[in-house]
Amino acid sequence: MRNISRLLVFKIGGTAKLPAEPALADLPLDPPPSTAAPEVIAVGQVKYGRYCAVCHAPGAVGSTVLPDLRRAGSLESAAAWSAVVHDGVLKNNGMASFKGSLSKEEIEAIRAYVISRANADKAIEAGRKVARR
Numbered sequence: 001m002r003n004i005s006r007l008l009v010f011k012i013g014g015t016a017k018l019p020a021e022p023a024l025a026d027l028p029l030d031p032p033p034s035t036a037a038p039e040v041i042a043v044g045q046v047k048y049g050r051y052c053a054v055c056h057a058p059g060a061v062g063s064t065v066l067p068d069l070r071r072a073g074s075l076e077s078a079a080a081w082s083a084v085v086h087d088g089v090l091k092n093n094g095m096a097s098f099k100g101s102l103s104k105e106e107i108e109a110i111r112a113y114v115i116s117r118a119n120a121d122k123a124i125e126a127g128r129k130v131a132r133r
């Protein structure tokens with residue numbers, strides 16, 4: 001789900017009605033294959049829970065407001081992920097650098113964890129589609 005930002009202003013006796021919600025198709029769930037070792041993914045899971053879950057939702061399922069990391073473009077490459085999480089290229093948008101708290105290896109382990117979560121959810125979605133046929 002994506003956030004739908006709208007400003008509502010109320011007037012006593014007003015009769016206006018809310019316009020219909022715009023149809024927002026979910027971004028596709030199309031992660032890179034999960035190839036990291038289980039120990040790496042386990043480290044990523046612990047660090048994700050400690051540093052990321054508060055904003056990006058526990059279990060990386062995506063909050064309704066902040067980016068769903070399973071669907072993030074920067075999941076595709078270690079460099080793009082590191083630019084955001086280590087270097088803080090999105091810090092002016094509210095996504096701080098974590099270089100003071102996490103090593104580069106831990107940041108990459110978190111990416112491995114999110115990739116693994118995304119692949120697990122993609123498998124569930126694929127199963128649902130088969131079941132519906």
Ligand code: HEC
Pocket residue numbers: 048051052053054055056066067069071072073074075081084085090093094095096098110
């Ligand atoms: C205080 C809240 C907060 C925390 C904690 C946080 N983030 Fe973010 N994150 C954000 C916000 C806000 C954005 C959206 C920035 C934007 O719109 O450009 C974001 C965006 C991102 C993006 C870019 C998504 C994309 O579409 O490419 C990545 C990757 C990311 N965060 C990873 C992480 C990781 C990994 C952690 C834990 C180490 C983390 N974030 C912790 C708030 C947070």
